[in-house]
Amino acid sequence: xxxxxxxxxxxxxxxxxxxxxxxxxxxxxxxxxxxxxxxxxxxxxxxxxxxxxxxxxxxxxxxxxxxxxxxxxxxxxxxxxxxxxxxxxxxxxxxxxxxxxxxxxxxxxxxxxxxxxxxxxxxxxxxxxxxxxxxxxxxxxxxxxxxxxxxxxxxxxxxxxxxxxxxxxxxxxxxxxxxxxxxxxxxxxxxxxxxxxxxxxxxxxxxxxxxxxxxxxxxxxxxxxxxxxxxxxxxxxxxxxxxxxxxxxxxxxxxxxxxxxxxxxxxxxxxxxxxxxxxxxxxxxxxxxxxxxxxxxxxxxxxxxxxxxxxxxxxxxxxxxxxxxxxxxxxxxxxxxxxxxxxxxxxxxxxxxxxxxxxxxxxxxxxxxxxxxxxxxxxxxxxxxxxxxxxxxxxxxxxxxxxxxxxxxxxxxxxxxx
Amino acid sequence: xxxxxxxxxxxxxxxxxxxxxxxxxxxxxxxxxxxxxxxxxxxxxxxxxxxxxxxxxxxxxxxxxxxxxxxxxxxxxxxxxxxxxxxxxxxxxxxxxxxxxxxxxxxxxxxxxxxxxxxxxxxxxxxxxxxxxxxxxxxxxxxxxxxxxxxxxxxxxxxxxxxxxxxxxxxxxxxxxxxxxxxxxxxxxxxxxxxxxxxxxxxxxxxxxxxxxxxxxxxxxxxxxxxxxxxxxxxxxxxxxxxxxxxxxxxxxxxxxxxxxxxxxxxxxxxxxxxxxxxxxxxxxxxxxxxxxxxxxxxxxxxxxxxxxxxxxxxxxxxxxxxxxxxxxxxxxxxxxxxxxxxxxxxxxxxxxxxxxxxxxxxxxxxxxxxxxxxxxxxxxxxxxxxxxxxxxxxxxxxxxxxxxxxxxxxxxxxxxx
Numbered sequence: 001x002x003x004x005x006x007x008x009x010x011x012x013x014x015x016x017x018x019x020x021x022x023x024x025x026x027x028x029x030x031x032x033x034x035x036x037x038x039x040x041x042x043x044x045x046x047x048x049x050x051x052x053x054x055x056x057x058x059x060x061x062x063x064x065x066x067x068x069x070x071x072x073x074x075x076x077x078x079x080x081x082x083x084x085x086x087x088x089x090x091x092x093x094x095x096x097x098x099x100x101x102x103x104x105x106x107x108x109x110x111x112x113x114x115x116x117x118x119x120x121x122x123x124x125x126x127x128x129x130x131x132x133x134x135x136x137x138x139x140x141x142x143x144x145x146x147x148x149x150x151x152x153x154x155x156x157x158x159x160x161x162x163x164x165x166x167x168x169x170x171x172x173x174x175x176x177x178x179x180x181x182x183x184x185x186x187x188x189x190x191x192x193x194x195x196x197x198x199x200x201x202x203x204x205x206x207x208x209x210x211x212x213x214x215x216x217x218x219x220x221x222x223x224x225x226x227x228x229x230x231x232x233x234x235x236x237x238x239x240x241x242x243x244x245x246x247x248x249x250x251x252x253x254x255x256x257x258x259x260x261x262x263x264x265x266x267x268x269x270x271x272x273x274x275x276x277x278x279x280x281x282x283x284x285x286x287x288x289x290x291x292x293x294x295x296x297x298x299x300x301x302x303x304x305x306x307x308x309x310x311x312x313x314x315x316x317x318x319x320x321x322x323x324x325x326x327x328x329x330x331x332x333x334x335x336x337x338x339x340x341x342x343x344x345x346x347x348x349x350x351x352x353x354x355x356x357x358x359x360x361x362x363x364x365x366x367x368x369x370x371x372x373x374x375x376x377x378x379x380x381x382x383x384x385x386x387x388x389x390x391x392x393x394x395x396x397x398x399x400x401x402x403x404x405x406x407x408x409x410x411x412x413x414x415x416x417x418x
Numbered sequence: 419x420x421x422x423x424x425x426x427x428x429x430x431x432x433x434x435x436x437x438x439x440x441x442x443x444x445x446x447x448x449x450x451x452x453x454x455x456x457x458x459x460x461x462x463x464x465x466x467x468x469x470x471x472x473x474x475x476x477x478x479x480x481x482x483x484x485x486x487x488x489x490x491x492x493x494x495x496x497x498x499x500x501x502x503x504x505x506x507x508x509x510x511x512x513x514x515x516x517x518x519x520x521x522x523x524x525x526x527x528x529x530x531x532x533x534x535x536x537x538x539x540x541x542x543x544x545x546x547x548x549x550x551x552x553x554x555x556x557x558x559x560x561x562x563x564x565x566x567x568x569x570x571x572x573x574x575x576x577x578x579x580x581x582x583x584x585x586x587x588x589x590x591x592x593x594x595x596x597x598x599x600x601x602x603x604x605x606x607x608x609x610x611x612x613x614x615x616x617x618x619x620x621x622x623x624x625x626x627x628x629x630x631x632x633x634x635x636x637x638x639x640x641x642x643x644x645x646x647x648x649x650x651x652x653x654x655x656x657x658x659x660x661x662x663x664x665x666x667x668x669x670x671x672x673x674x675x676x677x678x679x680x681x682x683x684x685x686x687x688x689x690x691x692x693x694x695x696x697x698x699x700x701x702x703x704x705x706x707x708x709x710x711x712x713x714x715x716x717x718x719x720x721x722x723x724x725x726x727x728x729x730x731x732x733x734x735x736x737x738x739x740x741x742x743x744x745x746x747x748x749x750x751x752x753x754x755x756x757x758x759x760x761x762x763x764x765x766x767x768x769x770x771x772x773x774x775x776x777x778x779x780x781x782x783x784x785x786x787x788x789x790x791x792x793x794x795x796x797x798x799x800x801x802x803x804x805x806x807x808x809x810x811x812x813x814x815x816x817x818x819x820x821x822x823x824x825x826x827x828x829x830x831x832x833x834x835x836x
Contacts, residue, residue: 023479023482023483026483027483058502058505061441061502061506062505062506062509064441065441065444065445065506065509065510065513066509066510066512066513068512068513069509069512069513070509070512072520073505073506073508073509073512073520074505075505076501076502076504076505076508076520076522077501077502077505077506079501080498080499080501080502080505081498083494083495083497083498083501084476084479084494084495084498086494087476087480087491087492087493087494087495087498088479088480088483088491088495090491090494091480091483091484091487091488091491092483092484094484094486094487094488094491095483095484095486095487102490102491102494104494104571106524106569107568107569107570128568150525150546151524151525152525153522
């Protein structure tokens with residue numbers, strides 16, 4: 001991206017928790033920014049996460065003081081982590097001779113709304129950041145935080161600093177947003193479990209979104225969604241890789257790029273799956289909406305939904321999955337529902353220790369037969385498929401967790417063997 | 419103070435770093451506030467410091483990243499400590515069934531001015547704190563911090579949270595401001611070094627100010643000055659002492675109280691003294707003012723100044739002391755001066771490892787002979803006096819640091835033996 005972008009245009013760089021986890025790393029990042037400034041980049045904005053471990057430390061402290069503490073108190077304590085990182089990065093930049101100014105959410109009108117601990121960014125005022133550039137400085141912005149209506153601190157939830165960075169890039173009309181992390185980019189599969197996994201150099205937003213939503217830990221789907229909404233190119237790279245060319249670019253594909261896109265971009269794995277099966281559901285127009293309304297109200301995020309009308313009966317069978325962490329919330333919601341007509345005949349069972357393996361690719365739109373090859377590969381390996389969900393650009397199968405790595409390897413061999 | 423105050427009037431309670439140093443202590447303090455609320459106190463505001471050790475941890479991190487980091491970066495990192503304490507205290511209060519709302523400086527318009535790391539409070543907006551009380555809650559305010567003109571975080575320097583608490587008490591028109599700490603109050607001398615030292619139950623602002631300025635670590639002099647300026651009673655007590663009567667009250671004395679005040683209130687010790695002697699100074703109207711202007715500009719706080727005109731010569735001799743920490747700053751200022759007329763004939767020497775022992779008391783105003791008894795006591799112990807400074811209500815002698823404890827004991831024996 002650097003070679004193709006105008007050095008007078010803004011760029012945003014985000015550095016995550018492990019990237020700023022030690023004094024040495026913070027200094028190394030400051031040195032990189034100084035080199036880029038020396039090469040003529042005039043408008044670099046840096047977004048930082050808390051030092052690795054700090055967030056957990058603060059969460060534990062609040063939990064020890066009051067296990068039932070309100071989310072707003074957690075937010076206030078946790079946001080201190082990014083505040084410290086911001087100060088450290090600004091100090092490190094000045095050591096490299098780069099004037100730097102630290103900004104917290106309230107100083108740049110980074111307003112958030114919604115729930116504490118999972119707030120959404122509403123607006124950002126860029127005047128002070130522009131002024132910092134005009135004065136020859138580098139603004140360093142605290143990630144993960146925003147302020148609510150009462151100016152109270154709110155945090156943005158998982159992947160929050162990535163979201164801060166992309167939102168800032170959009171507000172600043174940046175050429176691109178760089179997410180610096182501890183991996184080199186998005187891979188065709190997790191290299192720790194799938195030998196032969198390769199770095200994906202260019203990725204469309206849709207495929208990146210599926211990869212993110214499907215458990216590839218590199219980027220959070222909210223971050224990719226935001227990039228897609230505003231067509232903001234996102235570059236994922238390793239914070240400490242001097243080779244700028246080794247990275248994944250996520251961007252809008254032109255029609256010709258889309259046509260030439262590989263059939264399959266990658267294989268993704270989510271080990272954190274719990275499956276519910278509901279039976280004895282009476283038919284009715286609002287049955288499905290009521291169930292998922294209640295489950296959402298309880299705070300559980302539903303992933304796959306499989307619904308099948310059984311024509312000869314008036315009862316319905318329904319399956320859905322949630323993350324293991326949301327397991328109990330979903331059970332509560334369903335138990336409450338069982339006490340209310342027309343759900344009093346409903347029964348549900350829960351199956352844990354499952355994983356979801358997915359194959360994603362923009363090219364699947366125009367190639368038939370991907371699904372059959374995928375099923376054949378799992379059948380050949382003798383892996384039971386408990387649930388299947390498909391979209392235009394992905395196929396997901398829920399399998400027993402202990403067979404998940406095998407399933408991913410089988411698919412990677414099928415689609416990426418050359 | 420509790421027995422004499424109206425429960426409908428505001429009170430401010432400040433808890434320092436060791437008082438909020440562990441989860442258990444934070445919970446114990448929350449329980450105390452809950453008991454007071456149950457006893458009918460409707461308007462309690464709590465001010466907290468950072469957990470003991472946190473401030474140093476953040477200072478070290480910044481220092482490791484950049485030993486020459488700007489003070490504003492230190493301020494930003496360090497202020498995170500109070501932010502975390504505020505969240506923890508609010509969470510702990512809610513566990514006790516007390517609704518609590520945490521406030522950072524920017525949320526209550528706690529504006530500061532002056533230098534980073536030693537800012538002064540300019541104003542506080544009380545509307546949100548009053549609203550919190552009106553809604554039945556306890557506001558928990560982050561001590562030590564304010565925001566400057568650009569809304570940037572500034573810290574108030576040593577004793578900063580005490581200053582926050584007294585300023586808040588003044589703004590809220592509180593009945594009194596309680597400084598909860600790890601000692602029971604102000605003592606006639608430091609009980610660790612002077613056997614027989616006793617708790618002072620009531621103290622006038624002037625004596626408290628001298629005690630604070632002279633090295634009694636209980637209260638910072640800026641805090642006492644602020645209390646004196648607005649006649650805000652300050653109560654110093656141990657955070658965990660259930661016996662509310664065991665404490666020191668600092669307040670305005672009526673004339674009769676002043677007449678009855680003990681001759682001597684206490685003996686105080688400051689081990690952190692460095693003495694400068696300047697010779698070869700030409701006489702001139704602006705010589706003295708220039709010297710102390712430059713030393714102040716360099717950031718060194720001057721304590722004692724001794725100046726003596728030598729009538730038969732046209733050169734002057736000058737002595738002054740600074741804290742050991744300001745030692746190098748003063749040297750720099752003086753070396754720069756040596757290059758400029760009329761200071762080109764000036765020479766200076768520095769003496770370290772000194773201590774200042776002081777005896778303070780409102781009653782000294784009306785009793786003669788305190789100075790002679792003080793000198794006699796040190797002479798009797800064979801302790802060399804390197805410098806003496808007196809005011810209406812105190813006598814200070816600079817002595818070798820290794821004799822400081824002996825000097826304090828000698829004076830305590832002289833003035834407090836009963």
